[in-house]
Amino acid sequence: MVGELEFEKPIVELKSKIEDLRKLTQEADVDLSSEIEKLEGRLAKLQTEVYNNMQPWDRVQVARHPARPTTLDYISHIFTDFFECHGDRYFGDDAAIVGGIAKFQGIPVTVIGHQRGKDTKDNIKRNFGMPHPEGNRKALRLMKQAEKFNRPIVCFIDTKGAYPGKAAEERGQSEAIARNIYEMSGLKVPIVCIVIGEGGSGGALALGVGDHILMLENSTYSVISPEGAAALLWKDASLAKRAAETMKITAPDLKELGVIDGIIREVSGGAHKDVTEQAGFIEEELRKAFEGLQDLSSDELVERRYQKFKKIGEYSFSHQYTGVK
């Protein structure tokens, strides 16, 4: 039982109780199998109950789970013949974003994604999945290459945000993000974006302007982290749980706001419980997404993308205001 989360506590407790009874059966030579059976029935019910009623803050915890599958995990499960391409050709190679060419069900694609580390050492190398400008520029280079060779693009979004650092600012973090968003708007190949963990702000959007945008059931997508929102709006970072609810950052919230096209279901309890099964769910949705886009011409794709983003936002009209004076 490693890495169980706060909201899973009742499940963990019940599981350990069952385990205790099992041990007792073996050691003390008493038959408790009917007890165990009863408890296992309760456990199944409890699991459904807990995992079907996850609150926004629970989902944030699952999205941030250290064992949550990363871009490279999904690449190895969903794609074949992956060849990783490095470097932005201007400054360096940013390990916080990985990308390359591969095959998806036999079709050549370009696949790009934010890459978190698996442990502390890896996280330092990958800068916790928070890209510098050169990471975003590498991504754009690969997208342009995909366009040249008429390959569809898959983007996995999994970042707390673009890195807030001195060097990042010096090298034009803003410009790198802005250019990705701008250029993705006009790419003449299908782009499918999947938020697999945290989709944090501009850093996420730099890989997020696509034709079909999906989110894993327990991923988040937001303008600011719940902690950041709480600190900014209520001057108290400990109100993050409340911010997670108010800011509407979960997959169901974004579906309702009309920002994403669909939700990819997760393995019960979260993607980290079974990477292979989860990769299967993603593969299925990815195939459907490409099928929906394959008959569109490049002009139709760009026009559709235009309309898709143009309609996001809510406003109204009032005739009281008389204009700037």
Added chain:
Amino acid sequence: MIKDLFSKSKKKKYATIPSEQSRHEVPEGIMTKCPKCKKIMYTKELLKNLKVCMHCGFHHPMKSSERIEILFDPESFTELDKDMVTVNPLDFPGYEEKIKSDAEKSGINEAVVTGTGKINGHAVTAAIMDASFRMGSMGSVVGEKITRAVEKADELGVPFVIFTASGGARMQEGVLSLMQMAKTSVALKRFGENGGLYIVVMTHPTTGGVSASFASMGDYNLAEPGALIGFAGRRIIEQTIREELPEDFQTSEFLLKHGQLDGVVHRHELKGTLENILDIHSPGGEL
């Protein structure tokens, strides 16, 4: 009373020492104190000087109405989408009240004013952001108004000019604010592909999501001197890297030094610079 003047009052007179607060206060309206050099000057004279401090050159923030006044040929500016107003898409507590009170204080109903007009005879479509409204932050209305202004420029075949002034995305509209970065960009991309000329003038402050979208994508990126321009907040960066940042960090001059701007232009030269760029891009003049 006259006779009081002659009466020999034995009362001791004390010099009054102004309180700490009143010493720093300047009569509202008539006088303005420069936040940089702390010198006090007549507001009228400051306005005549385009709100540039006569002593130290500090560029005071300008309201959108003031920018329109100094930038466009008289009577040429027509506002677009002025009846578009903000709603509360996330049902964020207290958001409507904040919008209402900012509207009363600033005299505008959102953080950007858009319109068509002429700059020394050159027809343009323009967007002027205003930091006096919710720090110029971008929510649905700001994104939509800018997008429509870009579409208008595309339709009319005229250049698009924007004055940015924004703290970034509007928190109270959550992810919808974030998506305005994409919305404005799809419009700018199409405008650019159609050959449209796009000029950005970054003013204090231009940060966060605005900096990381349309503000950085001009064919010409200009900035007023001393403006704060950047992606992440200074405090966040200091906390992250645990080192002190240079004093000029994220200023216009810093960005120029690091290759992020075409030029830092003094407000007195700004109109002339825009005219020059527009002129070079205007049709005519055969070899």
